Amino acid sequence: MNSVGPILLAIESSCDETAVALIEGTGPLRASLVASQARLHARYGGVVPEVASRNHLQDLPALVQHALAEAGLTVADLGAVAATSGPGLGPALLVGLSYAKGLALGRRLPFLAINHLEGHLLSPFLGESTIPRHLGLIVSGGHTLLVAVPAPGVVWILGKTRDDAAGEAFDKAAKLLGLPYPGGAELDALAEEGDPQAFVFPQGLRHSGDLDFSFSGLKTALRYLIEKQPVSSPGHLRDLCASFRHAVVEVLTAKLLAAQVQTRAQVVAVSGGVACNRRLRQALTETSARAGFHLRLVEPAWATDNAAMIAFAAAHRWQRGEKTEGDADIRPTCDWPVVPLEKTAVDLSTLG
Numbered sequence: 001m002n003s004v005g006p007i008l009l010a011i012e013s014s015c016d017e018t019a020v021a022l023i024e025g026t027g028p029l030r031a032s033l034v035a036s037q038a039r040l041h042a043r044y045g046g047v048v049p050e051v052a053s054r055n056h057l058q059d060l061p062a063l064v065q066h067a068l069a070e071a072g073l074t075v076a077d078l079g080a081v082a083a084t085s086g087p088g089l090g091p092a093l094l095v096g097l098s099y100a101k102g103l104a105l106g107r108r109l110p111f112l113a114i115n116h117l118e119g120h121l122l123s124p125f126l127g128e129s130t131i132p133r134h135l136g137l138i139v140s141g142g143h144t145l146l147v148a149v150p151a152p153g154v155v156w157i158l159g160k161t162r163d164d165a166a167g168e169a170f171d172k173a174a175k176l177l178g179l180p181y182p183g184g185a186e187l188d189a190l191a192e193e194g195d196p197q198a199f200v201f202p203q204g205l206r207h208s209g210d211l212d213f214s215f216s217g218l219k220t221a222l223r224y225l226i227e228k229q230p231v232s233s234p235g236h237l238r239d240l241c242a243s244f245r246h247a248v249v250e251v252l253t254a255k256l257l258a259a260q261v262q263t264r265a266q267v268v269a270v271s272g273g274v275a276c277n278r279r280l281r282q283a284l285t286e287t288s289a290r291a292g293f294h295l296r297l298v299e300p301a302w303a304t305d306n307a308a309m310i311a312f313a314a315a316h317r318w319q320r321g322e323k324t325e326g327d328a329d330i331r332p333t334c335d336w337p338v339v340p341l342e343k344t345a346v347d348l349s350t351l352g
């Protein structure tokens, strides 16, 4: 059931999306707007921090006004303000965080600095008033993490990528294949018509015994393959996409299942932009049905960067009586503790 409560405004500016959302209690969501700069960065083949920062500054005030107008609210209706404090690009984070802190200070409202990854992590539960104990897989452009959430607001990293993130691997592969940045979604679409068994790609660390990932070898294998045998037809391209996607999905699914077995998690939440991947969604759905756990897959609309997930994470913290001190600073790197499974007795078998 949704809790009706004061209105919270959230701002997300960690990368190349300027985003604003308004939430009432922990739901319903009153507005969620995203101004993507992806087209501006495409010509550089990646996100340029200063360009991102300048555009956040340009777009943010109008986006806040639009969100308020869309919800039929004014600044006077706000009960709290939140912003992403990290991880992300320093110059980009600084714009959203400073704007939000200024607004909170000026209107004498409570302020909450939110971890961007907590936003992704909780996004499969968006609009719900309680969040169960769960295992989370975050697969985004910047991160690939397997985490345990043993209690509200507590997150332990059980495994992470040692090099490229899953989304980064898709984007680098897409670039090698001549697709525009960020190419994950396009590679996925092309893969639908290809043969996943046409080429064999390495499944890095699949049998490492821990819960870490490695995707950089996969991209190198693709580079060598197309250097030796350049892409010669649309069918060849589709087979490369399907085989590459197959390798990524196999590893993600195998590691997630290993973590689920070890933690005995009843609830498994999957989030981040790569959670839009059609084959990954299919594979995880099949695996959860076989293994008997409850799969919470983020809705594609909330998978890539947005402020609704930040608003939701903030609303839950606020509901627990938390707020951040006014001197909160940006935190460009992830600060969740790494707690490998063998060092903890984490048991996610009850809903908590």
Ligand code: KG4
Pocket: 015, 139, 140, 141, 142, 143, 166, 167, 168, 170, 171, 182, 183, 184, 185, 186, 188, 272, 273, 274, 275, 276, 277, 278, 303, 304, 305
């Ligand atoms: O969560 P997100 O906005 O990134 C970060 O916060 O870092 O996700 C963006 C990433 C990009 O790497 C993009 O290529 C990837 O998600 N992505 C996909 C798909 N849709 C988006 N990757 C694979 N298949 C998709 N359908």
Ligand code: ZN
Pocket: 116, 120, 140, 141, 304, 305
């Ligand atoms: Zn993100």
